[in-house]
Amino acid sequence: MALWVGLCQARDMPRARSETSLKQWHVISLRPKDRHAAVRRAAKRLGARVFAISTSILQPTDARTALTAARRADIVIFTSPAAVAFTVAKVSLRSRRGQTWLAIGEGTAAALRRAGIADALAPAQGAHSEALLAHPLLQAVRGTRIGVITAPGGRDLIAQTLQARGADVVRADVYRREPTPPNRARRTGLQRLPATSALLLSSGEALEVLWSALTIGEQLELTARPCVVASERLADLARAKGWSAPILAASARPDDLLTALSAYVRSGRFR
Structure with a gap:
């Protein structure tokens, strides 16, 4: 129990702010309708823009x-x-x-x-x-x-x-x-995002709804972008869909997802 308490205390300690700016980046949020505020706050902190494409309400x-x-x-x-x-x-x-x-x-x-x-x-x-x-x-x-x-x-x-x-x-x-597959206009907007855009994945159900609405060509275009996942289970799902190297975040919290993307960009692995 003492170890657990110590970990919980460590959780509340301020985190170092050494993230790389994401000023040229868009992040794709699949959160339910009207539930993107936390993602927008985390993205704003690092200069990224949010493309919201809700797959449920x-x-x-x-x-x-x-x-x-x-x-x-x-x-x-x-x-x-x-x-x-x-x-x-x-x-x-x-x-x-x-x-x-x-x-x-x-x-x-x-x-x-x-x-x-x-x-x-x-x-x-x-x-x-x-x-x-x-x-x-x-x-x-x-x-x-x-x-x-x-x-x-x-x-x-x-x-x-x-x-x-x-x-x-x-x-x-x-x-x-309640699943809400994205309409054609939203899918077109997704396709038009720049190469410097990444999917934030915190729900397998959300991805499945989006995936079912996309054409094979749209699926291939999406898997060409970085995908930040909130767990090993979601990393396995992303790999099954075609992402070769999902980026694993510490948790599903928007701050952690954006921090993982920032570290990925800073590493120079994105080309």
Whole structure:
């Protein structure tokens, strides 16, 4: 536990600002509609421009009963900032004595803290299911009641793994992702981006929606651009689509994705 606390403290230390400017670059964001603000802030810091091509829209679901049960669990897990936003749109959050609140990444933990959960925890490194499941508090969970507040879709690795470890998992799907394939005009805009443009990939589902909408020629043009991925799993997906050398970021946080791209550009590997 001491090691975990130390890592969490290290997470909050200021990061060195030695990134290479991305002034000539565009970054392609596949975030859901109206969810590109964090990417725009991170890109602006390094001088990059954002080409937003949303492949989904987030819609609330009626999950009050499941949400009530999940919030009363011994351990409460949120899988995205959107899960926090859709929850607090329905109810206020309050931590009871002895209860633990975990987030899949620091962005989600920050959203929980803003919502009133001051002691929300997140992995020190990574913002994905595997990183969260490595948390010491999620190892010996047999008989523990765990609430997972999330959305349907994806791999469902968190709930499945916790159930396999013997936990009593209560799942609340507080929103859903409605696929929105890009129209021809948006695809044309994607094709017209300069060579100095890179795809930011933090969701396999988002890429699949985009991929299905593209012609074979458009797919080939996209894979000629750098692709920054948020996890090893997404790196495998990118390679399966045709990217030879995806750039691995520390997490799905926009700052980490842009930092990875900056390091790639600074290395001189882009030609």
